Amino acid sequence: MDAGALVFDVFGTVVDWRAGVAREAARLLGPDVDAAAFADAWRARYQPSMEEVRSGRRPFVPLDALHRESLPAALAEVGGGPVADDVAGELVLAWHRLDPWPDSVPGLARLRRRHLLAPLSNGGVRLQVDLARHGGLPWDTVLGAEVVGRYKPDPEVYDSAPRFLALPPSRVCLVAAHVDDLAAARERGLRTAYVHRPAEFGGDPVPPVTDPAADLSVGSLEELADALGC
Amino acid sequence: MDAGALVFDVFGTVVDWRAGVAREAARLLGPDVDAAAFADAWRARYQPSMEEVRSGRRPFVPLDALHRESLPAALAEVGGGPVADDVAGELVLAWHRLDPWPDSVPGLARLRRRHLLAPLSNGGVRLQVDLARHGGLPWDTVLGAEVVGRYKPDPEVYDSAPRFLALPPSRVCLVAAHVDDLAAARERGLRTAYVHRPAEFGGDPVPPVTDPAADLSVGSLEELADALGC
Incomplete structure (x- = not known):
């Protein structure tokens, strides 16, 4: 080739991505949330969130915006409550680290x-x-x-x-x-x-x-x- | 800040750009062309060539294509003759080196x-x-x-x-x-x-x-x- x-x-x-997101989730959300399950739940929303853009139903937005939007449902799925904006912002940045x-x-x-x-x-x-x-x-x-x-x-x-x-x-x-x-x-x-x-x-x-x-x-x-x- | x-x-x-283009011109065109004058002549066509794109008169093409197009006139201006395609391609790549x-x-x-x-x-x-x-x-x-x-x-x-x-x-x-x-x-x-x-x-x-x-x-x-x- x-x-x-x-x-x-x-x-x-x-x-x-799984270990990295789980590490940051454990740091930011504490022991009450199953960090690996949260990483999986968040990642499960990855393809559906992009599909909205792929289909033309919404204009392109960068992945950070999609991660931010899918965060509350991913948290809720693993029994996590709503988080403050600064924590949400840090969680989105987990994908940068x-x-x-x-x-x-x-x-x-x-x-x-x-x-x-x-x-x-x-x-x-x-x-x-x-x-x-x-x-x-x-x-x-x-x-x-x-x-x-x-x-x-x-x-x-x-x-x-x-x-x-x-x-x-x-x-x-x-x-x-x-x-x-x-x-x-x-x-x-x-x-x-x-x-x-x-x-x-x-x-x-x-x-x-x-x-x-x-x-x-x-x-x-x-x-x-x-x-x-x- | x-x-x-x-x-x-x-x-x-x-x-x-001037020393680099002149160096490659000297290598590829030999001593009959004033390499620095050629670099200046080529660079002088830089803004006008982009203006065709800026004005909307033609769709965007990368700078390599504009350099290739303006090469014959720049060469002629310093008394250089037409060059073979492979030499022209190498001259365009002078801007990459x-x-x-x-x-x-x-x-x-x-x-x-x-x-x-x-x-x-x-x-x-x-x-x-x-x-x-x-x-x-x-x-x-x-x-x-x-x-x-x-x-x-x-x-x-x-x-x-x-x-x-x-x-x-x-x-x-x-x-x-x-x-x-x-x-x-x-x-x-x-x-x-x-x-x-x-x-x-x-x-x-x-x-x-x-x-x-x-x-x-x-x-x-x-x-x-x-x-x-x-």
């Missing part, structure tokens, strides 16, 4: 030697900048949903990566832990690499070990660097 | 400790990524013309910086060596810092030493770091 650029799904693929998986930074450092690297996430630009500073992610620039005003799997998000990076789609590879994201990228002519992240959902469910439709399936970003000879 | 983010004009402010001014990288490294940093240039995303890799510019992300499909001084370019960085305009400062760029940024509520770059045009003309309308006027990015306590 002759990829000039690697673009990455981020939540689940590069960073551990997620830790990378242990292999992410060493893997990206190696991959960067021979490839352009950028997130292609539904998270916003500032969110990705904050994650990069928090975790030391060596992106060349931030691409993704907010830059084009659409959420994946809208084709425009995938199309924007080769356009901004001035490469043919066949020289851009999406790296993701989610087979539906990869399938949508292939529809637009991108290469695809699947990363198995067994702990993304806390071990239940465990995602498939490989994606037979992808160009590559690996168990970590260091394995991806091995596979690409970096 | 409480700037959370510093966004930068790049050509002339962070990198020396410009060296930073000597103070740029040490200044940015210090500024980055306390500010988000991004280019806000009329150069495209890939061009900025290439300049950053070539010169070691520590951007957090690339912003600017191509991301919004407009050329400075279109207000949308300036407005996009606080929007993508999730900051009020008053906490974003444009750093530029050109008073007109800074004036347009102030119109949109951004802070401004003027950098005096006496050699940008080869010493003739010499730009003003300060911009009295800017929040700050400095002689280098290291002086800017001093002024901001970084």
Whole structure:
């Protein structure tokens, strides 16, 4: 695979959203809320909240705004009460402070030697900048949903990566832990690499070990660097 | 000045376009062309070429395309003949390989400790990524013309910086060596810092030493770091 650029799904693929959100929830909400269950409940509202934008029922708003809107219902689902605005704001920023998986930074450092690297996430630009500073992610620039005003799997998000990076789609590879994201990228002519992240959902469910439709399936970003000879 | 983010004009402010273009022209065109005069002639077509897009007479195209289109006339002006497509392509890429001014990288490294940093240039995303890799510019992300499909001084370019960085305009400062760029940024509520770059045009003309309308006027990015306590 002759990829000039690697673009990455981020939540689940590069960073551990579940542990990070749970850590901040435990800090901000105390022991009365099951922090991991809260993280799952909040994440469960992720796709439905974006669907309002994808369908055209509302104009694009960045993911922070969707997280803020879905917070009360997620809290209520796990028995949490309403929280003050400043606490809500801090909880939304939990998504800006997620830790990378242990292999992410060493893997990206190696991959960067021979490839352009950028997130292609539904998270916003500032969110990705904050994650990069928090975790030391060596992106060349931030691409993704907010830059084009659409959420994946809208084709425009995938199309924007080769356009901004001035490469043919066949020289851009999406790296993701989610087979539906990869399938949508292939529809637009991108290469695809699947990363198995067994702990993304806390071990239940465990995602498939490989994606037979992808160009590559690996168990970590260091394995991806091995596979690409970096 | 409480700037959370510093966004930068790049050509002339962070990198020396004239010496860089002249160096590549000398390499690619040989001694029969006055390389510095060619750089000046090409740059002179920069504003008029963007004006076609700004006026709405043509849809947005990235700066590389405008450089490619204005190349034959710039060459002819200095007595150069037509060049093969591969040479023309290499000349366009000269704008991706410009060296930073000597103070740029040490200044940015210090500024980055306390500010988000991004280019806000009329150069495209890939061009900025290439300049950053070539010169070691520590951007957090690339912003600017191509991301919004407009050329400075279109207000949308300036407005996009606080929007993508999730900051009020008053906490974003444009750093530029050109008073007109800074004036347009102030119109949109951004802070401004003027950098005096006496050699940008080869010493003739010499730009003003300060911009009295800017929040700050400095002689280098290291002086800017001093002024901001970084």
